[in-house]
Amino acid sequence: MKRFSSHYFLREDGTLGMFPVVEVDDNGSILSVTEYGKSFTETAAVSFYGGVMMPGFIAYFDSLEGIDSSTIRKLKLKGFTRFASNDNVNTSLSQLVTCVDKSPNLRFENVLPPFFAKEDLEKYIHNLTIERAEALCMYPSWGVLKAGSCPGIVVMEGLNLRTFEWTPTVRFRVLTQ
Secondary structure, eight states: OEEEEEEEEEOTTSSEEESEEEEEOTTSOEEEEEEOGGGOOOOTTOEEEEEEEEEOEEEEESOOTTOOHHHHHHHHTTTEEEEEESSOOOTTTTTTEEEOSSOOOOOOOOSOOOOOSHHHHHHHHHIIIIIHHHHTTOTTTSSOOSTTOOOOEEEEESOOTTTOOOOTTOEEEEEEO
């Protein structure tokens, strides 16, 4: 079991909460999420990461033409941990891409646009996680930090945590796949 914390996290309702402790099992499934808010104190056996903890972004491909494991590795550097397509998934991608039965009207976005306020950040993250998981009928397994889900956990680091403005140093750290 691993325990992670950060300054902020994406709640189930799509807003940002403060100082969570997220417990995960060895397979990356979330066992519990507890929000401590300003009462959070340093705790033994909790790995703390500066930034915003969120479920991994979800990429949807209309077609898998030109998509390979190298492309997926590059997308993971941008916060994506879940990949879906209604195209036939070949054996080399079958462990990375989930085949879905419907073709949702989802635009593929491979990077967050610059944002300038907390509300903008919440909106973009909500779209790439919760809304996308719902459209793919993968919610609540993907797209949300809650007990019983397995979304892949990512921390956005380098963000200005006072104003929530995008900075040139923003990067994504994948905590669980």
